[in-house]
Amino acid sequence: MRDIFREWLLVNYPDKLNHTLSLVQSMHGGKDYDAQWGKRMAGSGPYAWMIGRRFEIAAMRLGYNERRHGCVAICSTSRRARRKDPSSLF
Numbered sequence: 001m002r003d004i005f006r007e008w009l010l011v012n013y014p015d016k017l018n019h020t021l022s023l024v025q026s027m028h029g030g031k032d033y034d035a036q037w038g039k040r041m042a043g044s045g046p047y048a049w050m051i052g053r054r055f056e057i058a059a060m061r062l063g064y065n066e067r068r069h070g071c072v073a074i075c076s077t078s079r080r081a082r083r084k085d086p087s088s089l090f
Contacts, residue, residue, distance in 0.1 A: 026047055027048040
C-alpha cells in the first residue's frame with residue numbers, strides 16, 4: 001500500500017507529497033509504518049492524537065457512542081433481515 005499511496009500522491013498532489021509523508025512518518029517513529037502490536041493502526045504523537053480526537057468528536061456527533069446506535073442495533077437488524085430472507089445477504 002505504501003508504494004500505491006506514494007504514487008497516487010505523486011500523480012494527484014505532487015506539492016503535498018513530502019508534507020503528507022512527513023506527517024505519516026512522524027506518527028510512526030520516522031517510518032512509513034510501524035508493525036508493532038498496538039501501534040500499527042494507531043500511531044503516536046500530537047498529530048495522531050489530533051486525528052483520534054476528531055474521530056471521537058465525529059462519532060459522538062453522529063451518535064455512535066450511544067448504546068442504542070451501536071453494534072447491538074446494527075446486529076439485531078441484520079439478524080432480522082436474515083430470518084426474513086436468507087438470500088438478502090447475497
